[in-house]
Structures are given as structure tokens and as C-alpha cells.
Amino acid sequence: MAENANVQFSEREALLFHSDPQPGKLEIVASKPMATQRDLALAYSPGVAVPVRAIAENPATAYDYTAKGNLVAVISNGTAILGMGNLGALASKPVMEGKAVLFKRFADVDAIDIEMKTEDVDRLIDAIELLEPSFGGINLEDIKAPECFIIEQTLRxxxxxxxxxxxxxxxxxxxxxxxxxxCLLTKRKLADIKVVVNGAGAAAIACTELMKAMGVRHDNVIMCDRKGVIHQGREEGMDQWKSAHAVATDRRTLTEALEGADVFLGLSAAGALQPEMVAHMAKAPIIFAMANPDPEIRPEDAKAARPDAIIATGRSDYPNQVNNVLGFPFIFRGALDVRASAINEEMKIAAATAIAELARERVPEEVAVAYGTQHNFGPDYIIPAPFDPRLMEVVPAAVAQAAMDSGVATRPIEDMEGYRQALRGRLNPTTSVLTLAYEGARSHPKRVIFAEAEEEVVLRAAIAFKDGGYGTPVLVGRETVADQLRDLGVDPEGYEIHNSVNSPLVPEMVETLYTRLQRRGYLRRDVERLVNRDRNIFGALLLSMGKGDTMITGVTRTYAETMRQIRRVLDPAEGRTPFGMHVLVGQSHTTFIADTTINERPSGEELANIATGAAAVARRMGHEPRVAFLSYSTFGNPEGQWLENLREAVKVLDSRDPGFEYEGEMAPDVALNPKQMANYPFSRLSGPANVLIMPGLQSASISAKLLRELGGDSTIGPMLIGMDKPVQIAPMTSSASELVTLAVLAAGGIAR
Ligand SMILES: NC(=O)C1=CN([C@@H]2O[C@H](COP(=O)(O)OP(=O)(O)OC[C@H]3O[C@@H](n4cnc5c(N)ncnc54)[C@H](OP(=O)(O)O)[C@@H]3O)[C@@H](O)[C@H]2O)C=CC1
Ligand SMILES: CC(=O)C(=O)O
Ligand SMILES: [Mg+2]
Structure with a gap:
């Protein structure tokens, strides 16, 4: 296990994450078709010569004809990798790849990592300077002080x-x-606070400078490094950047420096702050222990020593994550969008103010729901979470505006409101809902029954679920399961294992099931056999007896067979039509397709129920539903068979006034393509459909599986919606991470 306070993963899992299904975290995807000879002729020689000449004549057109304008280089020489020190350029690559994917995930900025094998300042500067034509911006990362100051300044x-x-x-x-x-929460003024900064490197010096620019007084800040307090007259281990923050004081150690201090800012190394040191800080001390991956002090230790403290760390698994991930994607987004020539002080202050203000606003419903708890401005919520979707709108807009106001924007934005709207649309809400669902699961861990625990993929999912802190796996399997866990390097302690052969619950299960099935042609001994031998029946009985909150199965039998077994034990929710739903998630759009698994020829009433259930899931995942009933025919053209049920469904919804947009029947190109839709101006859909209701299982199942196998989008599901108890049937081909996603969506109440 990783040696962390709140362990969320094992070292094995961290390595597997990085190596499987392919090494690393990045790949390059072409943004233009590359299918035909003509495509190639345009993309490369001879077509490419045309933009070459255009750029040679007018360099600014590079932003129109190449990826430059949305491309950032994440550059390191590995001399200060997180708080782990100088481990070299190659070892920094996982961090830099990580930063590159965060750029994409949070702000749709394309980024590529570049690791440079040199500690020679001049060589590094020259090498980076030469990269200017390729990129819209340069993010320097994990380069140690004091070299980083010279490198950045010269390059700027x-x-x-x-x-x-x-x-x-x-x-x-x-x-x-x-x-x-x-400071607002503890009623302090920046001009009055006494601050101790531990660390005198890249992060510490810059934080101190910005703090002072914002009103914290020079004499009120004591900076410490490995040798203790940086005081006037100290000669050992000094440089010009440290000297600039030296103060006249007779304090010499961190312990002495902290006496009566209001704020501790740790940008140094794990464990540098001891609980006894914080004992003598001022009332309601502010402790930011920001070393990564392990902070200067563990929040629980700081809290034990000082229950009145406000505590932040750089980590995502404690409240108050003060980490630069909240900033860099959005700051670059704003800077790139106005083609800023630099990121200046005005832009930095605008970003800081925007982020601080956001934390004081009410947390939007979808974020609150996924968190599972209301996050209100207070000691445990002084800063928004990085995946708060509002950051993408608020921070780039503030940064872009500041760039324009301070004269570094070479392409100012004319319509700021339009820009904010474009930012909103740039990220797919599903991605944030999924992230938030994971966070929510963590704050309300549930018991998930994994019915096929003898399968390795299921066991790996269960381990990941538990290691992730999402809840407790309840494993159904034979006595071998404990050994299988050990083989995977996991202690079976902490896993609840139920073996249907010798479980003490069997008599009660048999009784319950016999009562249910005796008038459906089952003898008691049939039922005994079902309970003993069938893991889905046994698992579903565990669920119905409340031994778990939700159940995942599906990888060992076909969907239909699994459903048949489950239905022997569990019922649909009252008044609902159970159905299966696939979700296709792209970077900028999400499409929900139902029913892809259960009802062979749904009636009009059933189609209306399916549409209603599907629309509700779409809403829970952050999308305003626009439902289309799909057919080969659009509004009666061509006429043919099988259209009646669809028309009936529209009528049923008309009579119900369901509170979402719906229309049909229509062909998929009409539903999805605005140009085609324009031929039907009477259509009640206000935009392309995002919830597609299929006319029957034949076409639905084929479409969903084709998309899963051939489509570029990632697919979630099928989710099983509309059952009385939350149970999910995964595809037989599921990976462990797909099973975890399904478990989290079920446990978090999104798939129901
Ligand atoms: N939460 C966040 O967003 C971020 C956190 N950080 C964290 O800040 C830390 C420093 O990173 P960075 O500034 O880039 O690295 P640098 O190498 O530039 O600076 C490290 C500084 O920490 C000091 N230091 C190391 N160990 C101790 C100790 N036990 N007590 C006091 N000072 C110590 C060093 O002292 P000396 O000068 O004597 O060698 C040096 O001044 C890392 O842990 C990093 O993870 C960094 C960036 C962002
Ligand atoms: C977060 C970060 O950049 C660091 O710890 O170095
Ligand atoms: Mg860093």
C-alpha cells in the first residue's frame, strides 16, 4: 500500500493504472480525417504547402492553420519532482504526462510533456526558447530553485x-x-497576519511574493529552509532570492518561528511540521501543509494538536485541496484564448480573486448531489474542488479579461458573454458528473455485492472499489476467493465473503424464495438448488435481505440469462418499466440510448416509461434531456409497419406532460443532425436529441454493441434502470474499471 494517511490505492494499482491497457497516460489523436488518398494529399504533401506559404507570409496565421494556439508544453528537468527532490528528467515523465492530461480534462487544452536531460541553466533556456514556434504556451514544472527563477525570467x-x-x-x-x-473566516486582515513559510524554493518564494504584493507585511513573514530561519545576517545556504525575504529576528528554528504565528505555509517536504510545533501558534491557526505527495503534517495530527485550526493540504483526499491543479488548466485556457503574450501579475491576481470568490458562492445542485453533502463556505471548504465545473467558466474569463485590461492580449475577446457560454459548453458535464459520482461514493461508502467474485476481473474491480474508498465489497464465491485475493497481493481481512454452499443465511433465503416461487412451478428442492448453486440468485437474495446496498454481476453469463435469474428474486420498481441504457461519452457531447437490453417490442406505454426513466438519468448526469423516438421513418415517411407504438408513446407523453422535450418518430440523422432537423420546423426539439429511445431490442442492442465495438467514444453501461433494488448487469466483456464505474453509479444513486 502507498504510505498515505487516507490510502486510496495500492502501489500495484498505481503501476497497473500506468501500464494497462497501454503504457503511459497520453496518446495523439488526429483531428482531421485521414481515410483517403485525398485526405492525405491535403494533410501532407502537396496540400500542406498552402498553409506553409500562408504562415511564412503572415506568422499570425499559424494560429489558424496549426494546433499551436491550443497547445502547451509541460517542461521539466526533474530537479524538484513534487516533494521528492531531484530524481532526474526521465523519472519526472509520469508527473508531466499527468499534468498534460489534466490540462485536457479540466480545460480542453492540448498539452504534451517534454523532459529535458540537463541541469545546465543555459542549455535548458536555449532549448526551451527554440520551441516557441510549436506552442501557444510553456508550463515549466518541477524545476528546482534557485535555477527556476533564472530560467523563467530569461525565457519570459x-x-x-x-x-x-x-x-x-x-x-x-x-x-x-x-x-x-x-483570513475572512477567522476575521483577520492580510496586513496584520504573522506568517511562517517553511521552504524557500520555487513555490515558497513565489507564494511569499504574491502574498506580500497583496498586502502581507514583509516584517510579518518568517521564511525557513532546511537550515532553519532565514534571518538577516545569515550566510550559510543563502542566495539572492532567499536574502530578499530575510528578516531581523532572533528566532532560529521553525518551532521558535511558529510561536504566536497566525499562518503556516508549508512548501517543503513530508513530515517537516510536528504536532507540538503548532501548539504555540495563535488562536484559530491557518495551516497549509502543501508538500506533495505527503504533506508537512497529516491533517488528523494537526487537528488533534489544534482542533481550532483551518487545515489545507495539496491532496485530493482531504478537505481543502490547495493544489495548483485548480489553477493552471484554467489560467492557460484564458491566456490562450486571447493569445496573451505573457501571464502577468494582473492575470494572476484576477485568477486568485475569482477562485476565492467561487468558494464563497453557493455550491450548485449537481455538484452538491454528487458530493453527497452540502459544501458551504467554512473551515472545511475554503477553496472549490478542482472538478467544480464552474471553474472552467469563471477563471478563464477573469484571466482573459485581465489580459485584455493590462494590454497583453493580442486577440481580445469582443463578446465576453458569448465567450463564457462557449467555455460552459466546452466541457462535457458527464465527465464532471462521473468524477463527482466517484467523490460522492467516497463520502458515502456503500456495500456492493459482487456476485461473481471468483472471476479475476470482478475481484480486481472489488479490490479497486475498496482501495478507492468507495465502500465495502461483499463477495459471493467459493472458499477459493480468499486465496485468489492473496494471489493478487491483498489481505482477505476486510472483505466480506459469502459462500452459498455453507452460508448460514441459506435457510432464510430458501424460505423467502420458496414463498415467492412456489406458485410458479418450483419445488422446495428446486429452490434449494438455485440458492446453493446460482450466484446471481444468491447475490440477489443478499441484496433483497439488505446485506448489501447494490449488486453487480454479468461477466459470466449472457445479459438475458442473468436478467432471468435476477428476476426470480427481484421485481421492477412500482409503476416502472425496467430497461437498459448505454451512455456514449465524448469530450464535448453525451448521448443516452435506451432500451438496449430488455424489452423486445415495447408497447407505446412502455416506450413512454422508458423515455421518462432515461430522461431522469440524463438529468442526474447533468444534461437537459431532449428525447427522440427513433425509427427508420421520419414523421410517417416512409410509411410502413412498426410505427404505431412510437406514435402511441408520443401520445402517452402528451397526456402526461412529463417535463422534458420529446419528439418522434424520426430517423437518427434527423434526431442528431441540425441540418436534417431544419427540414422539420414543427419539431418540438429545441436542439439535437441527446436521449435516443429505440423502437425495439433488435435495433437497439445491435446499435449499442456496434457503437461500443467500433465507435471512438467511450461507453458507459448498459445501466439497468427501473428495478426495485439497485442491481447492475455488466457486459461480459467488461474491464475492471468499467465494473467499478457501474458500481459507483449504482451506489451513488445515478443508475436507478
Ligand atoms: N500544493 C501544491 O500545489 C504545490 C506543492 N508544492 C510542494 O512544495 C514543495 C517544494 O516544491 P518546490 O518549491 O518546487 O521545490 P524546490 O526544490 O524549489 O524547493 C524546496 C524547498 O524546500 C525546502 N525544504 C526541503 N525540506 C525541508 C525541510 N524539511 N524543512 C524546511 N525546508 C525544507 C528546501 O530547503 P533548502 O533551500 O534548504 O534546500 C527548498 O527551499 C514540494 O513538496 C512540492 O510538492 C510545490 C508546488 C505546488
Ligand atoms: C502540485 C505540484 O506541482 C507539486 O507538488 O510540485
Ligand atoms: Mg510541481
Whole structure:
């Protein structure tokens, strides 16, 4: 296990995550078709010569004809990898790849990692400077102080694109936002606070400078490094950047420095702060222990020593994550969108203010639902979570505006409201709902029955579910399961294992099931056999007896067979039509398709029920539903068979006034393509459909499976919706991570 306070994963899982299904976290995907000879002729020689000439004549057109304008280089030499120190350029690659994918995930910025094998400042500067044509911005990362100051400063002078050392300024911006709010909560003024900064490197120096620019007094800040307090007259281990923050004081150690201090800012190394040191800080101390991956002090230890403290760390598994991930994607988004030549002080302060203000606003419903608890501004919520979808709108807009106001925007935005709207639409709400569902599951862990625990893929999913802190797996399987767990390097302690051969629950299960099935032609001994031998029956009985909150199965039998077994034990929810739903998730759009698994020829009433259930799931996943009843025919053209049920469904919904848009029957191209839709101006859909209701299982199942096998989008599901107890049947081909997603969606109440 990783040696962390709140362990969320094993080291094995971290390595598996990075190696499987392919090594690393990044790949390049072409944004243009590359199918035909003509495509190639356009993309490469000879077609490519045309933009070459255009750019040679007018360099600004590089932003129109190449990826430059949305491309950031994440560059490191590995001399200060997180808080782990100088481990070299190659070892920094996982972090830099990670940053690149965060750029994409949070702000739709394309980024590529570049690791440079040198500690020679001049060589590094020259090498980076030469990259200017390729990129819209440079994110320097994990380069140690003091070299990082010279490198960044020189590059800023020499380059005409933003150069931003994130450990310095990204960290400073987020820290400032957190500090503003912590001071508000404890009724302190920046001008009065006494601060101890532990660490005198890239992050610490930049945080201190921004704090001072915002009103914290020079004499009120004591900075410490490995040798203790940086005081006037100290000579050992000094440089010009440390000297700038030296104060006249007779305090020499961190312990002495902290006496009466209001704020501790840790940007140093794991464990640098001891509980006894915080004992003598001022009332309601503010403790930001930001070393990664392990903080200067564990929040639980800090809290034990000082229950009145406001505590933040750089980690996502504690409240108050003060980490530059909250800033860099959005800051670059804003800077790139106005083609800023630099990221200046005004833009940094605008970002810090916007983030601080966001934390003081009411948390939107969809975020609150997924968190499972209301996050209100207070000691455990001084800063928004990185996956708060509002950041994408608020921070880039503030940064872009500041760039325009301060004269570094080379392409100012004319319609700011339009820009904000475009930002909103740029991220797929499903991605944030999924992330939030994972967070929500963590704050309300549930018991999930994994009915096929003898299967390795299921066991790996159960382990990941437990390691992730999402809840307790309840495993159904023979005595071998404990050994299988050990083989996977996991202690079976902490896993609830039920063996249907010798479970003490069997007599009660048999009784319950016999009562249910005796008038459906089952003898008691048939029922005994079912309970003993059938893991789905046994698992479903565990669920109905409340021994788990939800159940996952499906990888060993076909969907239909699994459903038949489950239905012997469990019923549909009252008044609902159970159905299966696939969700296709792209970077910018999500499409829900139902019923893809159960009802062979749904009646009009059933189709209306399916549409209603599907629309509700779409809403829970952050989408305003626009439902289309699909057919080969559009509004009666061509006429033919099988259209009656669809028309009936529309009528049923008309009579119910269900509170969402719906229309049909229509062909998929009409439903999805605005140009085609324009031929039907009377259609009641206000935009392309995002919930597709299929006319029958034949076409539905084929479409869903084709999309899963051939489509570029990632598929979630099928989710089983409309059962009385939450049970999910996964596809037989599911990976462990797909099973975990399904378990989390079920446990979090999204798939129901
Ligand atoms: N939460 C966040 O968003 C971020 C957190 N960080 C964290 O901040 C830390 C520093 O990163 P960075 O500034 O890039 O690295 P640098 O290498 O530039 O600086 C490290 C600094 O920490 C000091 N230091 C190390 N160990 C101790 C200790 N036990 N007590 C006091 N000071 C110590 C060093 O002292 P000396 O000068 O004597 O060598 C040096 O001044 C890392 O842990 C990193 O993970 C960084 C960026 C963002
Ligand atoms: C978060 C980060 O950039 C660091 O710890 O170095
Ligand atoms: Mg860093």
C-alpha cells in the first residue's frame, strides 16, 4: 500500500493504472480525417504547402492553420519532482504526462510533456526558447530553485508566448485564494497576519511574493529552509532570492518561528511540521501543509494538536485541496484564448480573486448531489474542488479579461458573454458528473455485492472499489476467493465473503424464495438448488435481505440469462418499466440510448416509461434531456409497419406532460443532425436529441454493441434502470474499471 494517511490505492494499482491497457497516460489523436488518398494529399504533401506559404507570409496565421494556439508544453528537468527532490528528467515523465492530461480534462487544452536531460541553466533556456514556434504556451514544472527563477525570467524576456512556472505562480495563486478565504473566516486582515513559510524554493518564494504584493507585511513573514530561519545576517545556504525575504529576528528554528504565528505555509517536504510545533501558534491557526505527495503534517495530527485550526493540504483526499491543479488548466485556457503574450501579475491576481470568490458562492445542485453533502463556505471548504465545473467558466474569463485590461492580449475577446457560454459548453458535464459520482461514493461508502467474485476481473474491480474508498465489497464465491485475493497481493481481512454452499443465511433465503416461487412451478428442492448453486440468485437474495446496498454481476453469463435469474428474486420498481441504457461519452457531447437490453417490442406505454426513466438519468448526469423516438421513418415517411407504438408513446407523453422535450418518430440523422432537423420546423426539439429511445431490442442492442465495438467514444453501461433494488448487469466483456464505474453509479444513486 502507498504510505498515505487516507490510502486510496495500492502501489500495484498505481503501476497497473500506468501500464494497462497501454503504457503511459497520453496518446495523439488526429483531428482531421485521414481515410483517403485525398485526405492525405491535403494533410501532407502537396496540400500542406498552402498553409506553409500562408504562415511564412503572415506568422499570425499559424494560429489558424496549426494546433499551436491550443497547445502547451509541460517542461521539466526533474530537479524538484513534487516533494521528492531531484530524481532526474526521465523519472519526472509520469508527473508531466499527468499534468498534460489534466490540462485536457479540466480545460480542453492540448498539452504534451517534454523532459529535458540537463541541469545546465543555459542549455535548458536555449532549448526551451527554440520551441516557441510549436506552442501557444510553456508550463515549466518541477524545476528546482534557485535555477527556476533564472530560467523563467530569461525565457519570459526572450519568448513571445506565456512562460509560466506553475510551481511558482500556479501555487501562489491558489494559496492566495485559500489564504484570502481563511483570513475572512477567522476575521483577520492580510496586513496584520504573522506568517511562517517553511521552504524557500520555487513555490515558497513565489507564494511569499504574491502574498506580500497583496498586502502581507514583509516584517510579518518568517521564511525557513532546511537550515532553519532565514534571518538577516545569515550566510550559510543563502542566495539572492532567499536574502530578499530575510528578516531581523532572533528566532532560529521553525518551532521558535511558529510561536504566536497566525499562518503556516508549508512548501517543503513530508513530515517537516510536528504536532507540538503548532501548539504555540495563535488562536484559530491557518495551516497549509502543501508538500506533495505527503504533506508537512497529516491533517488528523494537526487537528488533534489544534482542533481550532483551518487545515489545507495539496491532496485530493482531504478537505481543502490547495493544489495548483485548480489553477493552471484554467489560467492557460484564458491566456490562450486571447493569445496573451505573457501571464502577468494582473492575470494572476484576477485568477486568485475569482477562485476565492467561487468558494464563497453557493455550491450548485449537481455538484452538491454528487458530493453527497452540502459544501458551504467554512473551515472545511475554503477553496472549490478542482472538478467544480464552474471553474472552467469563471477563471478563464477573469484571466482573459485581465489580459485584455493590462494590454497583453493580442486577440481580445469582443463578446465576453458569448465567450463564457462557449467555455460552459466546452466541457462535457458527464465527465464532471462521473468524477463527482466517484467523490460522492467516497463520502458515502456503500456495500456492493459482487456476485461473481471468483472471476479475476470482478475481484480486481472489488479490490479497486475498496482501495478507492468507495465502500465495502461483499463477495459471493467459493472458499477459493480468499486465496485468489492473496494471489493478487491483498489481505482477505476486510472483505466480506459469502459462500452459498455453507452460508448460514441459506435457510432464510430458501424460505423467502420458496414463498415467492412456489406458485410458479418450483419445488422446495428446486429452490434449494438455485440458492446453493446460482450466484446471481444468491447475490440477489443478499441484496433483497439488505446485506448489501447494490449488486453487480454479468461477466459470466449472457445479459438475458442473468436478467432471468435476477428476476426470480427481484421485481421492477412500482409503476416502472425496467430497461437498459448505454451512455456514449465524448469530450464535448453525451448521448443516452435506451432500451438496449430488455424489452423486445415495447408497447407505446412502455416506450413512454422508458423515455421518462432515461430522461431522469440524463438529468442526474447533468444534461437537459431532449428525447427522440427513433425509427427508420421520419414523421410517417416512409410509411410502413412498426410505427404505431412510437406514435402511441408520443401520445402517452402528451397526456402526461412529463417535463422534458420529446419528439418522434424520426430517423437518427434527423434526431442528431441540425441540418436534417431544419427540414422539420414543427419539431418540438429545441436542439439535437441527446436521449435516443429505440423502437425495439433488435435495433437497439445491435446499435449499442456496434457503437461500443467500433465507435471512438467511450461507453458507459448498459445501466439497468427501473428495478426495485439497485442491481447492475455488466457486459461480459467488461474491464475492471468499467465494473467499478457501474458500481459507483449504482451506489451513488445515478443508475436507478
Ligand atoms: N500544493 C501544491 O500545489 C504545490 C506543492 N508544492 C510542494 O512544495 C514543495 C517544494 O516544491 P518546490 O518549491 O518546487 O521545490 P524546490 O526544490 O524549489 O524547493 C524546496 C524547498 O524546500 C525546502 N525544504 C526541503 N525540506 C525541508 C525541510 N524539511 N524543512 C524546511 N525546508 C525544507 C528546501 O530547503 P533548502 O533551500 O534548504 O534546500 C527548498 O527551499 C514540494 O513538496 C512540492 O510538492 C510545490 C508546488 C505546488
Ligand atoms: C502540485 C505540484 O506541482 C507539486 O507538488 O510540485
Ligand atoms: Mg510541481
Amino acid at each position: 524576456e526572450r519568448m513571445n508566448i506565456p512562460v509560466f512556472h506553475d510551481d511558482q505562480h500556479g501555487t501562489a495563486i491558489i494559496t492566495a485564494a485559500g489564504l484570502i478565504n481563511a
